Amino acid sequence: MKVDVAVVGASFAGVSAAIMLARARRDVVLIDDGRTRNRQAHSSHGFLGMDGAAPAAIRDKGLAEVLAYPTVRHLEGRVTGIRGKSDAFVLDGPEPVEAARVILAYGQRDILPEIPGLAECWGQTVAQCPYCHGYELADRTTGLLAWEAIPMHHSVHLQDWTDDLVLLENGVEVTAEDAAGLSRPGLRRVVGRVLRVHHSEGAIEAVELEGGRRVEMRALYLVTWQEPASDLGEVLGCAVVKTPTGRHLEVDEHQRTTVPGVFAAGDLARPYPSATQAASTGNRAGAACHQDLLGLLK
Ligand SMILES: Cc1cc2nc3c(=O)[nH]c(=O)nc-3n(C[C@H](O)[C@H](O)[C@H](O)COP(=O)(O)OP(=O)(O)OC[C@H]3O[C@@H](n4cnc5c(N)ncnc54)[C@H](O)[C@@H]3O)c2cc1C
Structure with missing residues:
Protein backbone atom coordinates (compact mmCIF):
# COMPACT_ATOMS: atom_id res chain seq x y z
CA MET A 1 0.00 0.00 0.00
CA LYS A 2 1.32 3.46 -0.95
CA VAL A 3 -0.08 6.50 0.83
CA ASP A 4 0.75 10.12 1.48
CA VAL A 5 0.60 9.66 5.26
CA ALA A 6 0.69 6.65 7.56
CA VAL A 7 -0.79 7.31 11.02
CA VAL A 8 0.25 4.84 13.73
CA GLY A 9 -2.49 4.73 16.37
CA ALA A 10 -6.17 5.38 15.64
CA SER A 11 -7.41 6.86 18.88
CA PHE A 12 -8.04 10.48 19.94
CA ALA A 13 -4.81 11.84 18.41
CA GLY A 14 -4.49 9.63 15.34
CA VAL A 15 -8.10 9.97 14.18
CA SER A 16 -8.00 13.75 14.70
CA ALA A 17 -4.84 13.96 12.60
CA ALA A 18 -6.28 11.75 9.85
CA ILE A 19 -9.44 13.81 9.48
CA MET A 20 -7.44 16.94 8.62
CA LEU A 21 -5.56 15.03 5.92
CA ALA A 22 -8.78 13.43 4.67
CA ARG A 23 -10.32 16.86 4.29
CA ALA A 24 -7.25 17.86 2.25
CA ARG A 25 -8.12 14.81 0.06
CA ARG A 26 -4.86 13.03 0.85
CA ASP A 27 -4.39 9.26 0.94
CA VAL A 28 -4.07 8.20 4.57
CA VAL A 29 -3.85 4.88 6.35
CA LEU A 30 -4.55 4.48 10.06
CA ILE A 31 -2.92 1.43 11.62
CA ASP A 32 -3.99 0.47 15.12
CA ASP A 33 -4.09 -2.49 17.47
CA GLY A 34 -6.95 -1.25 19.65
CA ARG A 35 -5.25 -0.81 23.05
CA THR A 36 -6.08 2.78 24.02
CA ARG A 37 -4.57 4.02 27.25
CA ASN A 38 -7.93 4.40 29.01
CA ARG A 39 -9.33 1.04 27.91
CA GLN A 40 -9.81 -0.16 31.53
CA ALA A 41 -12.12 2.78 32.35
CA HIS A 42 -15.87 2.31 31.94
CA SER A 43 -16.40 5.94 31.00
CA SER A 44 -14.34 8.90 29.80
CA HIS A 45 -14.94 12.40 31.09
CA GLY A 46 -14.39 15.93 29.87
CA PHE A 47 -14.49 15.30 26.10
CA LEU A 48 -16.74 17.87 24.41
CA GLY A 49 -20.10 16.39 23.47
CA MET A 50 -19.20 12.93 24.80
CA ASP A 51 -18.79 13.41 28.56
CA GLY A 52 -19.30 10.08 30.31
CA ALA A 53 -19.27 7.94 27.16
CA ALA A 54 -17.31 4.70 27.06
CA PRO A 55 -13.77 5.26 25.69
CA ALA A 56 -14.32 2.73 22.92
CA ALA A 57 -17.59 4.41 21.90
CA ILE A 58 -15.83 7.79 21.43
CA ARG A 59 -13.04 6.23 19.45
CA ASP A 60 -15.41 4.13 17.29
CA LYS A 61 -17.54 7.19 16.46
CA GLY A 62 -14.46 9.17 15.44
CA LEU A 63 -13.09 6.32 13.40
CA ALA A 64 -16.41 5.85 11.57
CA GLU A 65 -16.47 9.57 10.74
CA VAL A 66 -12.97 9.59 9.26
CA LEU A 67 -13.48 6.33 7.36
CA ALA A 68 -16.44 7.94 5.57
CA TYR A 69 -13.85 9.92 3.60
CA PRO A 70 -12.89 7.92 0.48
CA THR A 71 -9.13 8.48 0.77
CA VAL A 72 -8.80 7.00 4.28
CA ARG A 73 -8.12 3.35 5.06
CA HIS A 74 -7.79 1.48 8.33
CA LEU A 75 -5.61 -1.53 9.06
CA GLU A 76 -6.16 -3.46 12.27
CA GLY A 77 -2.92 -4.70 13.81
CA ARG A 78 0.40 -3.60 15.17
CA VAL A 79 3.17 -1.74 13.37
CA THR A 80 6.24 -3.79 14.18
CA GLY A 81 8.94 -1.93 12.27
CA ILE A 82 9.60 1.38 10.58
CA ARG A 83 12.50 2.65 8.44
CA GLY A 84 13.36 5.09 5.69
CA LYS A 85 13.24 8.86 5.44
CA SER A 86 10.97 11.70 4.43
CA ASP A 87 9.09 10.86 1.18
CA ALA A 88 10.11 7.19 1.54
CA PHE A 89 9.09 5.57 4.81
CA VAL A 90 8.30 1.85 5.01
CA LEU A 91 6.19 0.41 7.82
CA ASP A 92 5.90 -3.30 8.66
CA GLY A 93 2.64 -4.47 10.15
CA PRO A 94 -0.62 -6.08 9.10
CA GLU A 95 0.53 -5.29 5.56
CA PRO A 96 3.56 -3.35 4.28
CA VAL A 97 2.94 0.38 3.84
CA GLU A 98 5.00 2.98 1.96
CA ALA A 99 4.35 6.54 3.08
CA ALA A 100 5.74 10.00 2.32
CA ARG A 101 5.10 11.16 5.90
CA VAL A 102 4.41 9.46 9.22
CA ILE A 103 2.34 10.62 12.17
CA LEU A 104 3.09 8.74 15.37
CA ALA A 105 0.03 8.70 17.63
CA TYR A 106 0.54 5.44 19.48
CA GLY A 107 0.16 6.84 22.97
CA GLN A 108 1.83 6.09 26.27
CA ARG A 109 1.62 3.13 28.59
CA ASP A 110 1.30 3.38 32.34
CA ILE A 111 3.57 1.22 34.46
CA LEU A 112 2.11 0.51 37.89
CA VAL A 223 1.42 8.65 39.83
CA THR A 224 2.39 6.05 37.23
CA TRP A 225 5.64 5.69 35.31
CA GLN A 226 4.78 6.66 31.72
CA GLU A 227 6.61 5.66 28.57
CA PRO A 228 5.82 5.36 24.84
CA ALA A 229 3.55 2.41 24.04
CA SER A 230 5.89 1.48 21.16
CA ASP A 231 9.54 2.10 20.32
CA LEU A 232 8.99 3.19 16.69
CA GLY A 233 9.92 6.84 17.25
CA GLU A 234 13.08 5.91 19.07
CA VAL A 235 13.95 3.39 16.32
CA LEU A 236 13.64 6.21 13.76
CA GLY A 237 15.95 8.38 15.89
CA CYS A 238 13.38 10.83 17.30
CA ALA A 239 14.65 12.68 20.37
CA VAL A 240 12.91 11.98 23.66
CA VAL A 241 12.17 14.22 26.62
CA LYS A 242 12.81 12.73 30.05
CA THR A 243 10.56 13.85 32.91
CA PRO A 244 10.46 12.86 36.60
CA THR A 245 7.66 10.38 35.74
CA GLY A 246 8.81 8.90 32.44
CA ARG A 247 9.59 9.98 28.91
CA HIS A 248 7.82 11.09 25.72
CA LEU A 249 8.81 12.24 22.22
CA GLU A 250 10.11 15.75 21.67
CA VAL A 251 8.06 17.88 19.24
CA ASP A 252 8.03 21.50 18.11
CA GLU A 253 5.03 23.83 17.83
CA HIS A 254 3.95 22.03 14.61
CA GLN A 255 4.14 18.57 16.27
CA ARG A 256 7.30 17.79 14.25
CA THR A 257 9.69 15.37 15.89
CA THR A 258 13.42 15.84 15.44
CA VAL A 259 13.33 13.48 12.40
CA PRO A 260 12.21 15.19 9.14
CA GLY A 261 8.85 13.92 7.87
CA VAL A 262 7.88 12.38 11.24
CA PHE A 263 5.21 14.03 13.38
CA ALA A 264 3.97 12.96 16.80
CA ALA A 265 0.72 13.77 18.60
CA GLY A 266 -1.31 12.84 21.65
CA ASP A 267 0.03 11.56 24.96
CA LEU A 268 3.14 10.37 23.14
CA ALA A 269 4.16 13.98 22.55
CA ARG A 270 3.30 15.59 25.89
CA PRO A 271 3.43 14.58 29.54
CA TYR A 272 -0.10 15.65 30.54
CA PRO A 273 -2.60 12.99 29.42
CA SER A 274 -6.08 14.02 28.31
CA ALA A 275 -8.29 12.92 25.44
CA THR A 276 -9.02 16.53 24.53
CA GLN A 277 -5.32 17.48 24.50
CA ALA A 278 -4.62 14.40 22.37
CA ALA A 279 -7.31 15.37 19.86
CA SER A 280 -6.01 18.95 19.82
CA THR A 281 -2.42 17.99 19.06
CA GLY A 282 -3.64 15.40 16.53
CA ASN A 283 -5.56 18.12 14.73
CA ARG A 284 -2.43 20.29 14.68
CA ALA A 285 -0.22 17.42 13.48
CA GLY A 286 -2.61 16.58 10.64
CA ALA A 287 -2.72 20.14 9.34
CA ALA A 288 1.03 20.65 9.73
CA CYS A 289 1.79 17.35 7.99
CA HIS A 290 -0.39 18.40 5.06
CA GLN A 291 1.43 21.73 4.80
CA ASP A 292 4.74 19.88 4.96
CA LEU A 293 3.67 17.75 1.98
CA LEU A 294 3.10 21.00 0.08
CA GLY A 295 6.49 22.38 1.12
CA LEU A 296 4.84 25.15 3.14
CA LEU A 297 6.30 24.26 6.53
CA LYS A 298 9.68 25.81 7.16
C1 LIG B 1 -7.40 4.81 33.43
C2 LIG B 1 -7.39 6.05 32.60
C3 LIG B 1 -8.55 6.83 32.51
C4 LIG B 1 -8.55 7.98 31.76
N1 LIG B 1 -9.68 8.74 31.70
C5 LIG B 1 -9.69 9.88 30.98
C6 LIG B 1 -10.85 10.73 30.97
O1 LIG B 1 -11.86 10.44 31.63
N2 LIG B 1 -10.79 11.86 30.23
C7 LIG B 1 -9.68 12.21 29.50
O2 LIG B 1 -9.68 13.24 28.84
N3 LIG B 1 -8.57 11.41 29.49
C8 LIG B 1 -8.56 10.28 30.20
N4 LIG B 1 -7.43 9.50 30.22
C9 LIG B 1 -6.31 9.88 29.37
C10 LIG B 1 -6.60 9.40 27.92
O3 LIG B 1 -6.82 8.01 27.93
C11 LIG B 1 -5.43 9.71 27.01
O4 LIG B 1 -5.05 11.07 27.14
C12 LIG B 1 -5.80 9.42 25.55
O5 LIG B 1 -6.22 8.08 25.39
C13 LIG B 1 -4.60 9.71 24.65
O6 LIG B 1 -4.98 9.52 23.34
P1 LIG B 1 -3.90 9.10 22.27
O7 LIG B 1 -4.62 9.09 20.96
O8 LIG B 1 -2.68 9.93 22.40
O9 LIG B 1 -3.44 7.61 22.68
P2 LIG B 1 -4.29 6.32 23.00
O10 LIG B 1 -5.71 6.64 23.26
O11 LIG B 1 -3.55 5.59 24.07
O12 LIG B 1 -4.24 5.49 21.64
C14 LIG B 1 -3.05 4.99 21.11
C15 LIG B 1 -3.42 3.93 20.08
O13 LIG B 1 -2.23 3.48 19.43
C16 LIG B 1 -2.26 2.07 19.31
N5 LIG B 1 -0.89 1.56 19.17
C17 LIG B 1 0.14 1.61 20.06
N6 LIG B 1 1.25 1.08 19.52
C18 LIG B 1 0.92 0.68 18.28
C19 LIG B 1 1.62 0.04 17.22
N7 LIG B 1 2.93 -0.26 17.32
N8 LIG B 1 0.96 -0.27 16.08
C20 LIG B 1 -0.38 0.03 15.94
N9 LIG B 1 -1.08 0.66 16.90
C21 LIG B 1 -0.45 0.97 18.05
C22 LIG B 1 -2.95 1.61 20.58
O14 LIG B 1 -3.48 0.31 20.44
C23 LIG B 1 -4.02 2.68 20.74
O15 LIG B 1 -5.22 2.32 20.09
C24 LIG B 1 -7.39 8.36 31.01
C25 LIG B 1 -6.24 7.57 31.09
C26 LIG B 1 -6.23 6.44 31.88
C27 LIG B 1 -4.97 5.62 31.97
Whole structure:
Protein backbone atom coordinates (compact mmCIF):
# COMPACT_ATOMS: atom_id res chain seq x y z
CA MET A 1 0.00 0.00 0.00
CA LYS A 2 1.32 3.46 -0.95
CA VAL A 3 -0.08 6.50 0.83
CA ASP A 4 0.75 10.12 1.48
CA VAL A 5 0.60 9.66 5.26
CA ALA A 6 0.69 6.65 7.56
CA VAL A 7 -0.79 7.31 11.02
CA VAL A 8 0.25 4.84 13.73
CA GLY A 9 -2.49 4.73 16.37
CA ALA A 10 -6.17 5.38 15.64
CA SER A 11 -7.41 6.86 18.88
CA PHE A 12 -8.04 10.48 19.94
CA ALA A 13 -4.81 11.84 18.41
CA GLY A 14 -4.49 9.63 15.34
CA VAL A 15 -8.10 9.97 14.18
CA SER A 16 -8.00 13.75 14.70
CA ALA A 17 -4.84 13.96 12.60
CA ALA A 18 -6.28 11.75 9.85
CA ILE A 19 -9.44 13.81 9.48
CA MET A 20 -7.44 16.94 8.62
CA LEU A 21 -5.56 15.03 5.92
CA ALA A 22 -8.78 13.43 4.67
CA ARG A 23 -10.32 16.86 4.29
CA ALA A 24 -7.25 17.86 2.25
CA ARG A 25 -8.12 14.81 0.06
CA ARG A 26 -4.86 13.03 0.85
CA ASP A 27 -4.39 9.26 0.94
CA VAL A 28 -4.07 8.20 4.57
CA VAL A 29 -3.85 4.88 6.35
CA LEU A 30 -4.55 4.48 10.06
CA ILE A 31 -2.92 1.43 11.62
CA ASP A 32 -3.99 0.47 15.12
CA ASP A 33 -4.09 -2.49 17.47
CA GLY A 34 -6.95 -1.25 19.65
CA ARG A 35 -5.25 -0.81 23.05
CA THR A 36 -6.08 2.78 24.02
CA ARG A 37 -4.57 4.02 27.25
CA ASN A 38 -7.93 4.40 29.01
CA ARG A 39 -9.33 1.04 27.91
CA GLN A 40 -9.81 -0.16 31.53
CA ALA A 41 -12.12 2.78 32.35
CA HIS A 42 -15.87 2.31 31.94
CA SER A 43 -16.40 5.94 31.00
CA SER A 44 -14.34 8.90 29.80
CA HIS A 45 -14.94 12.40 31.09
CA GLY A 46 -14.39 15.93 29.87
CA PHE A 47 -14.49 15.30 26.10
CA LEU A 48 -16.74 17.87 24.41
CA GLY A 49 -20.10 16.39 23.47
CA MET A 50 -19.20 12.93 24.80
CA ASP A 51 -18.79 13.41 28.56
CA GLY A 52 -19.30 10.08 30.31
CA ALA A 53 -19.27 7.94 27.16
CA ALA A 54 -17.31 4.70 27.06
CA PRO A 55 -13.77 5.26 25.69
CA ALA A 56 -14.32 2.73 22.92
CA ALA A 57 -17.59 4.41 21.90
CA ILE A 58 -15.83 7.79 21.43
CA ARG A 59 -13.04 6.23 19.45
CA ASP A 60 -15.41 4.13 17.29
CA LYS A 61 -17.54 7.19 16.46
CA GLY A 62 -14.46 9.17 15.44
CA LEU A 63 -13.09 6.32 13.40
CA ALA A 64 -16.41 5.85 11.57
CA GLU A 65 -16.47 9.57 10.74
CA VAL A 66 -12.97 9.59 9.26
CA LEU A 67 -13.48 6.33 7.36
CA ALA A 68 -16.44 7.94 5.57
CA TYR A 69 -13.85 9.92 3.60
CA PRO A 70 -12.89 7.92 0.48
CA THR A 71 -9.13 8.48 0.77
CA VAL A 72 -8.80 7.00 4.28
CA ARG A 73 -8.12 3.35 5.06
CA HIS A 74 -7.79 1.48 8.33
CA LEU A 75 -5.61 -1.53 9.06
CA GLU A 76 -6.16 -3.46 12.27
CA GLY A 77 -2.92 -4.70 13.81
CA ARG A 78 0.40 -3.60 15.17
CA VAL A 79 3.17 -1.74 13.37
CA THR A 80 6.24 -3.79 14.18
CA GLY A 81 8.94 -1.93 12.27
CA ILE A 82 9.60 1.38 10.58
CA ARG A 83 12.50 2.65 8.44
CA GLY A 84 13.36 5.09 5.69
CA LYS A 85 13.24 8.86 5.44
CA SER A 86 10.97 11.70 4.43
CA ASP A 87 9.09 10.86 1.18
CA ALA A 88 10.11 7.19 1.54
CA PHE A 89 9.09 5.57 4.81
CA VAL A 90 8.30 1.85 5.01
CA LEU A 91 6.19 0.41 7.82
CA ASP A 92 5.90 -3.30 8.66
CA GLY A 93 2.64 -4.47 10.15
CA PRO A 94 -0.62 -6.08 9.10
CA GLU A 95 0.53 -5.29 5.56
CA PRO A 96 3.56 -3.35 4.28
CA VAL A 97 2.94 0.38 3.84
CA GLU A 98 5.00 2.98 1.96
CA ALA A 99 4.35 6.54 3.08
CA ALA A 100 5.74 10.00 2.32
CA ARG A 101 5.10 11.16 5.90
CA VAL A 102 4.41 9.46 9.22
CA ILE A 103 2.34 10.62 12.17
CA LEU A 104 3.09 8.74 15.37
CA ALA A 105 0.03 8.70 17.63
CA TYR A 106 0.54 5.44 19.48
CA GLY A 107 0.16 6.84 22.97
CA GLN A 108 1.83 6.09 26.27
CA ARG A 109 1.62 3.13 28.59
CA ASP A 110 1.30 3.38 32.34
CA ILE A 111 3.57 1.22 34.46
CA LEU A 112 2.11 0.51 37.89
CA PRO A 113 3.98 -0.67 40.97
CA GLU A 114 3.86 -4.45 41.26
CA ILE A 115 1.36 -4.77 44.09
CA PRO A 116 -1.10 -7.68 43.82
CA GLY A 117 -4.66 -6.45 43.26
CA LEU A 118 -3.66 -2.95 42.06
CA ALA A 119 -3.92 -3.56 38.31
CA GLU A 120 -7.40 -5.10 38.68
CA CYS A 121 -8.67 -1.79 40.12
CA TRP A 122 -6.84 0.45 37.62
CA GLY A 123 -9.19 2.81 35.78
CA GLN A 124 -12.05 2.02 38.15
CA THR A 125 -11.23 2.88 41.77
CA VAL A 126 -7.46 3.25 41.36
CA ALA A 127 -6.54 6.22 39.19
CA GLN A 128 -4.04 8.92 38.44
CA CYS A 129 -6.08 11.86 37.15
CA PRO A 130 -8.68 13.42 39.47
CA TYR A 131 -10.20 15.37 36.55
CA CYS A 132 -10.96 12.01 34.89
CA HIS A 133 -12.17 10.09 37.97
CA GLY A 134 -12.41 12.49 40.91
CA TYR A 135 -16.05 13.50 40.53
CA GLU A 136 -17.25 9.89 40.65
CA LEU A 137 -14.82 8.92 43.45
CA ALA A 138 -15.45 12.05 45.56
CA ASP A 139 -16.13 12.12 49.32
CA ARG A 140 -14.64 8.70 49.97
CA THR A 141 -11.79 7.66 52.20
CA THR A 142 -9.07 7.98 49.58
CA GLY A 143 -5.54 6.61 49.54
CA LEU A 144 -2.58 8.31 47.91
CA LEU A 145 0.23 5.89 47.20
CA ALA A 146 3.84 7.04 47.29
CA TRP A 147 5.99 5.02 44.98
CA GLU A 148 9.19 6.52 43.56
CA ALA A 149 8.56 9.80 45.40
CA ILE A 150 6.06 11.45 47.75
CA PRO A 151 3.27 12.79 45.46
CA MET A 152 3.20 16.28 46.97
CA HIS A 153 1.19 17.80 44.12
CA HIS A 154 -1.63 15.24 44.51
CA SER A 155 -1.70 15.64 48.29
CA VAL A 156 -2.78 19.26 47.81
CA HIS A 157 -4.68 18.75 44.56
CA LEU A 158 -7.07 16.13 45.91
CA GLN A 159 -8.50 18.36 48.63
CA ASP A 160 -11.39 19.48 46.39
CA TRP A 161 -12.47 15.84 46.06
CA THR A 162 -11.98 14.44 49.56
CA ASP A 163 -11.30 15.60 53.08
CA ASP A 164 -10.25 12.11 54.16
CA LEU A 165 -6.90 11.42 52.48
CA VAL A 166 -4.51 8.67 53.59
CA LEU A 167 -0.94 9.10 52.40
CA LEU A 168 0.57 5.63 52.10
CA GLU A 169 4.28 6.34 52.45
CA ASN A 170 5.14 2.83 51.25
CA GLY A 171 8.78 2.97 52.31
CA VAL A 172 9.54 6.27 50.53
CA GLU A 173 11.53 8.77 52.57
CA VAL A 174 9.61 11.92 53.65
CA THR A 175 11.95 14.93 53.81
CA ALA A 176 11.45 17.77 56.30
CA GLU A 177 10.26 19.96 53.40
CA ASP A 178 7.72 17.27 52.34
CA ALA A 179 6.51 16.91 55.93
CA ALA A 180 5.72 20.63 56.14
CA GLY A 181 3.59 20.40 52.99
CA LEU A 182 1.75 17.36 54.33
CA SER A 183 0.54 18.92 57.56
CA ARG A 184 -2.95 19.88 56.44
CA PRO A 185 -6.36 18.95 57.87
CA GLY A 186 -7.86 15.73 56.56
CA LEU A 187 -4.53 14.13 55.65
CA ARG A 188 -3.28 11.11 57.58
CA ARG A 189 0.17 9.65 57.05
CA VAL A 190 0.60 5.88 57.19
CA VAL A 191 4.06 4.31 57.19
CA GLY A 192 4.92 0.78 56.03
CA ARG A 193 5.14 -0.91 52.67
CA VAL A 194 1.93 -1.75 50.84
CA LEU A 195 1.91 -5.49 50.11
CA ARG A 196 -1.54 -6.05 48.60
CA VAL A 197 -4.73 -4.32 47.46
CA HIS A 198 -7.98 -5.95 48.56
CA HIS A 199 -10.92 -5.35 46.25
CA SER A 200 -14.17 -6.73 44.96
CA GLU A 201 -14.29 -6.79 41.14
CA GLY A 202 -12.15 -3.65 40.86
CA ALA A 203 -13.78 -1.78 43.77
CA ILE A 204 -10.96 -1.18 46.24
CA GLU A 205 -11.74 -2.02 49.88
CA ALA A 206 -8.39 -1.80 51.70
CA VAL A 207 -4.65 -2.03 51.38
CA GLU A 208 -2.63 -4.46 53.42
CA LEU A 209 0.67 -3.27 54.87
CA GLU A 210 3.68 -5.30 55.92
CA GLY A 211 2.93 -6.73 59.33
CA GLY A 212 -0.66 -7.44 58.27
CA ARG A 213 -2.30 -4.08 59.11
CA ARG A 214 -5.28 -3.19 56.87
CA VAL A 215 -6.11 0.39 55.93
CA GLU A 216 -9.68 0.78 54.65
CA MET A 217 -10.34 3.00 51.61
CA ARG A 218 -12.73 3.30 48.67
CA ALA A 219 -10.46 5.08 46.17
CA LEU A 220 -6.72 5.27 45.58
CA TYR A 221 -4.55 7.59 43.52
CA LEU A 222 -0.96 7.18 42.39
CA VAL A 223 1.42 8.65 39.83
CA THR A 224 2.39 6.05 37.23
CA TRP A 225 5.64 5.69 35.31
CA GLN A 226 4.78 6.66 31.72
CA GLU A 227 6.61 5.66 28.57
CA PRO A 228 5.82 5.36 24.84
CA ALA A 229 3.55 2.41 24.04
CA SER A 230 5.89 1.48 21.16
CA ASP A 231 9.54 2.10 20.32
CA LEU A 232 8.99 3.19 16.69
CA GLY A 233 9.92 6.84 17.25
CA GLU A 234 13.08 5.91 19.07
CA VAL A 235 13.95 3.39 16.32
CA LEU A 236 13.64 6.21 13.76
CA GLY A 237 15.95 8.38 15.89
CA CYS A 238 13.38 10.83 17.30
CA ALA A 239 14.65 12.68 20.37
CA VAL A 240 12.91 11.98 23.66
CA VAL A 241 12.17 14.22 26.62
CA LYS A 242 12.81 12.73 30.05
CA THR A 243 10.56 13.85 32.91
CA PRO A 244 10.46 12.86 36.60
CA THR A 245 7.66 10.38 35.74
CA GLY A 246 8.81 8.90 32.44
CA ARG A 247 9.59 9.98 28.91
CA HIS A 248 7.82 11.09 25.72
CA LEU A 249 8.81 12.24 22.22
CA GLU A 250 10.11 15.75 21.67
CA VAL A 251 8.06 17.88 19.24
CA ASP A 252 8.03 21.50 18.11
CA GLU A 253 5.03 23.83 17.83
CA HIS A 254 3.95 22.03 14.61
CA GLN A 255 4.14 18.57 16.27
CA ARG A 256 7.30 17.79 14.25
CA THR A 257 9.69 15.37 15.89
CA THR A 258 13.42 15.84 15.44
CA VAL A 259 13.33 13.48 12.40
CA PRO A 260 12.21 15.19 9.14
CA GLY A 261 8.85 13.92 7.87
CA VAL A 262 7.88 12.38 11.24
CA PHE A 263 5.21 14.03 13.38
CA ALA A 264 3.97 12.96 16.80
CA ALA A 265 0.72 13.77 18.60
CA GLY A 266 -1.31 12.84 21.65
CA ASP A 267 0.03 11.56 24.96
CA LEU A 268 3.14 10.37 23.14
CA ALA A 269 4.16 13.98 22.55
CA ARG A 270 3.30 15.59 25.89
CA PRO A 271 3.43 14.58 29.54
CA TYR A 272 -0.10 15.65 30.54
CA PRO A 273 -2.60 12.99 29.42
CA SER A 274 -6.08 14.02 28.31
CA ALA A 275 -8.29 12.92 25.44
CA THR A 276 -9.02 16.53 24.53
CA GLN A 277 -5.32 17.48 24.50
CA ALA A 278 -4.62 14.40 22.37
CA ALA A 279 -7.31 15.37 19.86
CA SER A 280 -6.01 18.95 19.82
CA THR A 281 -2.42 17.99 19.06
CA GLY A 282 -3.64 15.40 16.53
CA ASN A 283 -5.56 18.12 14.73
CA ARG A 284 -2.43 20.29 14.68
CA ALA A 285 -0.22 17.42 13.48
CA GLY A 286 -2.61 16.58 10.64
CA ALA A 287 -2.72 20.14 9.34
CA ALA A 288 1.03 20.65 9.73
CA CYS A 289 1.79 17.35 7.99
CA HIS A 290 -0.39 18.40 5.06
CA GLN A 291 1.43 21.73 4.80
CA ASP A 292 4.74 19.88 4.96
CA LEU A 293 3.67 17.75 1.98
CA LEU A 294 3.10 21.00 0.08
CA GLY A 295 6.49 22.38 1.12
CA LEU A 296 4.84 25.15 3.14
CA LEU A 297 6.30 24.26 6.53
CA LYS A 298 9.68 25.81 7.16
C1 LIG B 1 -7.40 4.81 33.43
C2 LIG B 1 -7.39 6.05 32.60
C3 LIG B 1 -8.55 6.83 32.51
C4 LIG B 1 -8.55 7.98 31.76
N1 LIG B 1 -9.68 8.74 31.70
C5 LIG B 1 -9.69 9.88 30.98
C6 LIG B 1 -10.85 10.73 30.97
O1 LIG B 1 -11.86 10.44 31.63
N2 LIG B 1 -10.79 11.86 30.23
C7 LIG B 1 -9.68 12.21 29.50
O2 LIG B 1 -9.68 13.24 28.84
N3 LIG B 1 -8.57 11.41 29.49
C8 LIG B 1 -8.56 10.28 30.20
N4 LIG B 1 -7.43 9.50 30.22
C9 LIG B 1 -6.31 9.88 29.37
C10 LIG B 1 -6.60 9.40 27.92
O3 LIG B 1 -6.82 8.01 27.93
C11 LIG B 1 -5.43 9.71 27.01
O4 LIG B 1 -5.05 11.07 27.14
C12 LIG B 1 -5.80 9.42 25.55
O5 LIG B 1 -6.22 8.08 25.39
C13 LIG B 1 -4.60 9.71 24.65
O6 LIG B 1 -4.98 9.52 23.34
P1 LIG B 1 -3.90 9.10 22.27
O7 LIG B 1 -4.62 9.09 20.96
O8 LIG B 1 -2.68 9.93 22.40
O9 LIG B 1 -3.44 7.61 22.68
P2 LIG B 1 -4.29 6.32 23.00
O10 LIG B 1 -5.71 6.64 23.26
O11 LIG B 1 -3.55 5.59 24.07
O12 LIG B 1 -4.24 5.49 21.64
C14 LIG B 1 -3.05 4.99 21.11
C15 LIG B 1 -3.42 3.93 20.08
O13 LIG B 1 -2.23 3.48 19.43
C16 LIG B 1 -2.26 2.07 19.31
N5 LIG B 1 -0.89 1.56 19.17
C17 LIG B 1 0.14 1.61 20.06
N6 LIG B 1 1.25 1.08 19.52
C18 LIG B 1 0.92 0.68 18.28
C19 LIG B 1 1.62 0.04 17.22
N7 LIG B 1 2.93 -0.26 17.32
N8 LIG B 1 0.96 -0.27 16.08
C20 LIG B 1 -0.38 0.03 15.94
N9 LIG B 1 -1.08 0.66 16.90
C21 LIG B 1 -0.45 0.97 18.05
C22 LIG B 1 -2.95 1.61 20.58
O14 LIG B 1 -3.48 0.31 20.44
C23 LIG B 1 -4.02 2.68 20.74
O15 LIG B 1 -5.22 2.32 20.09
C24 LIG B 1 -7.39 8.36 31.01
C25 LIG B 1 -6.24 7.57 31.09
C26 LIG B 1 -6.23 6.44 31.88
C27 LIG B 1 -4.97 5.62 31.97
